[in-house]
Amino acid sequence: MIKTIAQAALAVNEKLKIRKNSIKNGSGKTRLSIVTGIHGDELEGQYLAYLIGSRIQENIEFLNGTVDIYPALNPLGIDSITRGIPLFDLDMNRVFPGSKEGTMPETIAAAIIDDLHGSDMCIDVHSSNIFLKEIPQIRISVPTAETLVPYAKMLNVDLIWVHDSATVLESTLAHTLNSMGTKTLVVEMGVGMRITKEYCFQLLDGVFNLMKNIGMWSGETVPVREPMISLNRSVGFVNSDAAGIFVPCAEFGEHVKKGQLIGRVLDPLMGKTAADIKAVCDGIIFTLREYPVVYGGSLLARILQSAEKNGEEAEV
Amino acid sequence: MTKEIIYTLRSPYRENLDVTAFRFGKGRKAAAIVGALRGNEIQQMYVCSQLIRELKKLEEKGQISPDMEITVIPCVNYYSMNIGKRFWTMDNTDINRMFPGYDMGETTQRIADGVFSYLQGYEYGIQLASFYQPGNFLAHVKMMETGFTDKELMKLFGMEYGIVREPRPYDTTTLNYNWQIWETKAFSVYASATDSIDKKSAETALEAILRFLYNTGIITRKIRSGYLTEIIPEANIAQIHSDAAGIFVSSVSIGDHVNENEIIGKITDPFDGETISLIRTNFPGIVYFEYNASLINENTVCFKIIKE
Numbered sequence: 001m002i003k004t005i006a007q008a009a010l011a012v013n014e015k016l017k018i019r020k021n022s023i024k025n026g027s028g029k030t031r032l033s034i035v036t037g038i039h040g041d042e043l044e045g046q047y048l049a050y051l052i053g054s055r056i057q058e059n060i061e062f063l064n065g066t067v068d069i070y071p072a073l074n075p076l077g078i079d080s081i082t083r084g085i086p087l088f089d090l091d092m093n094r095v096f097p098g099s100k101e102g103t104m105p106e107t108i109a110a111a112i113i114d115d116l117h118g119s120d121m122c123i124d125v126h127s128s129n130i131f132l133k134e135i136p137q138i139r140i141s142v143p144t145a146e147t148l149v150p151y152a153k154m155l156n157v158d159l160i161w162v163h164d165s166a167t168v169l170e171s172t173l174a175h176t177l178n179s180m181g182t183k184t185l186v187v188e189m190g191v192g193m194r195i196t197k198e199y200c201f202q203l204l205d206g207v208f209n210l211m212k213n214i215g216m217w218s219g220e221t222v223p224v225r226e227p228m229i230s231l232n233r234s235v236g237f238v239n240s241d242a243a244g245i246f247v248p249c250a251e252f253g254e255h256v257k258k259g260q261l262i263g264r265v266l267d268p269l270m271g272k273t274a275a276d277i278k279a280v281c282d283g284i285i286f287t288l289r290e291y292p293v294v295y296g297g298s299l300l301a302r303i304l305q306s307a308e309k310n311g312e313e314a315e316v
Numbered sequence: 317m318t319k320e321i322i323y324t325l326r327s328p329y330r331e332n333l334d335v336t337a338f339r340f341g342k343g344r345k346a347a348a349i350v351g352a353l354r355g356n357e358i359q360q361m362y363v364c365s366q367l368i369r370e371l372k373k374l375e376e377k378g379q380i381s382p383d384m385e386i387t388v389i390p391c392v393n394y395y396s397m398n399i400g401k402r403f404w405t406m407d408n409t410d411i412n413r414m415f416p417g418y419d420m421g422e423t424t425q426r427i428a429d430g431v432f433s434y435l436q437g438y439e440y441g442i443q444l445a446s447f448y449q450p451g452n453f454l455a456h457v458k459m460m461e462t463g464f465t466d467k468e469l470m471k472l473f474g475m476e477y478g479i480v481r482e483p484r485p486y487d488t489t490t491l492n493y494n495w496q497i498w499e500t501k502a503f504s505v506y507a508s509a510t511d512s513i514d515k516k517s518a519e520t521a522l523e524a525i526l527r528f529l530y531n532t533g534i535i536t537r538k539i540r541s542g543y544l545t546e547i548i549p550e551a552n553i554a555q556i557h558s559d560a561a562g563i564f565v566s567s568v569s570i571g572d573h574v575n576e577n578e579i580i581g582k583i584t585d586p587f588d589g590e591t592i593s594l595i596r597t598n599f600p601g602i603v604y605f606e607y608n609a610s611l612i613n614e615n616t617v618c619f620k621i622i623k624e
Contacts, residue, residue, distance in 0.1 A: 009561035011611035012586045087613070089402055090448060094486050101555070103449070104615040131407060170485035239420060243326040269329070295406060296325055297423035 006111035026064035036125040040077020045125035062219030130192035141165040156206030156224035242275035323430030343383030355396025360444035364390035445504035472531035474542020560593035564612035
């Protein structure tokens with residue numbers, strides 16, 4: 001059933017509507033919410049939302065509970081290739097929990113929270129932005145790790161990145177829901193403005209595995225992979241110190257050695273290499289720059305330090 | 317006056333971004349004033365340019381107090397200004413959400429770090445700030461309630477109103493907030509406009525900053541007295557939202573006194589011109605913010621009223 005969970009009139013003959021597809025079967029009370037499209041340039045979740053909805057509807061007899069799919073929390077952004085909310089130049093994932101008495105983005109955010117609150121589990125699917133490609137991963141802040149890591153392991157991702165919490169992130173959808181007791185997992189995968197089918201299918205298997213584990217799916221599932229977990233492992237950040245055009249020579253997902261050449265920043269005008277880019281630690285490249293133009297500071301890669309190096313600081 | 321490039325960023329094809337500071341006087345780091353951190357903050361840059369003109373004259377006349385140094389950074393993000401963008405040219409990030417910055421981080425974190433490192437140690441920090449919505453403010457001074465800065469200090473600007481804001485999570489990466497955490501007494505001065513120059517409110521802001529510098533003993537030239545500033549918690553400002561969408565017409569101006577239930581604007585249908593909403597105040601008070609775009613969506617803040 002399609003439901004409009006929030007709406008607001010736009011200036012000329014149009015309403016902004018946030019909609020969900022609520023799929024229900026059986027007597028089970030468990031409710032899973034799949035949300036995506038907070039950032040209008042992140043599209044991996046579009047295909048995943050379709051795949052989940054399609055598979056459930058074709059096999060509805062195996063569902064015992066409710067799956068709510070919210071494919072576009074920022075519909076204006078998705079329709080206009082805009083990361084934030086058009087008109088406001090505002091990152092929608094910095095306005096939660098919103099306010100019923102606030103501005104349009106805040107009232108929309110508050111209505112979204114109202115609707116999601118009470119789910120037994122929520123999965124917030126992000127892509128990377130247009131600049132970086134990410135392996136399928138779940139990001140969890142340290143304070144919620146104990147609760148969420150067991151569920152994150154069910155989702156068939158390659159990496160669970162447990163990171164420090166930052167005050168500024170308290171305005172995110174995931175933080176708001178987790179602090180209200182609605183367990184929320186944040187997925188990052190692929191690259192902005194694109195769909196990576198293999199990642200979507202990988203996560204699709206994970207979502208059904210999780211549904212089975214929480215007792216709302218009795219259909220066939222496939223075994224899921226054991227993710228790397230960043231706990232006690234350093235993450236090496238490779239940022240450019242030069243400006244120019246980045247061309248990688250290491251592969252995404254490749255195991256690299258500290259000091260290994262992973263790419264070059266080139267100066268096309270002079271026909272010279274502006275900088276050799278080297279791995280800052282041994283490990284796996286789980287983030288790699290996709291968009292070639294770089295300034296000083298542009299993130300080029302993230303490397304998850306090898307497990308055998310536990311306890312040592314990566315030089316970053 | 318000394319002019320100094322405090323941070324340089326190379327670009328693949330543009331000239332370097334050279335963030336430039338103008339320093340006046342010598343000695344103790346007394347006050348730092350920062351203008352445009354965003355590409356649309358034309359008014360904020362303009363106020364700083366006028367301040368630099370005034371400080372040059374004061375320095376020539378020996379009217380900057382001994383052992384006092386003042387720094388003005390008129391514009392940080394002129395790369396975006398030159399191409400008509402508000403946020404950073406490449407990734408659309410906001411430099412004023414990157415403080416205190418990180419010298420090994422992303423581009424805008426590095427810019428924030430370069431600027432913030434230079435701004436360390438000043439007793440007072442003043443930022444010419446802007447608001448994300450299209451609209452005009454009554455010129456005022458604002459500070460975040462961190463417990464570090466005495467809000468009574470806002471009275472030294474002599475502006476009509478001093479607003480106290482409770483910081484929200486997303487405020488914690490702004491210049492103003494981090495200045496305070498690093499023990500600079502920090503204020504934001506709002507000079508009404510953003511994308512274009514409003515000379516009258518620019519003069520109000522300029523005079524207020526000079527008055528503050530005089531009242532704190534940093535300059536010796538007396539500036540005429542201003543208002544007896546009324547300190548107001550932000551919670552005492554009523555927001556009036558549009559209850560319809562269409563063409564917005566205001567019937568008041570910022571600074572006007574309005575009565576309870578007074579009609580202060582209307583929204584008309586964009587196709588047939590009929591009035592679809594009359595906007596009324598819930599409280600008597602002073603119009604402090606007025607939305608100034610022609611088209612308006614539902615649930616948009618169209619006025620803010622300082623309650624009587």
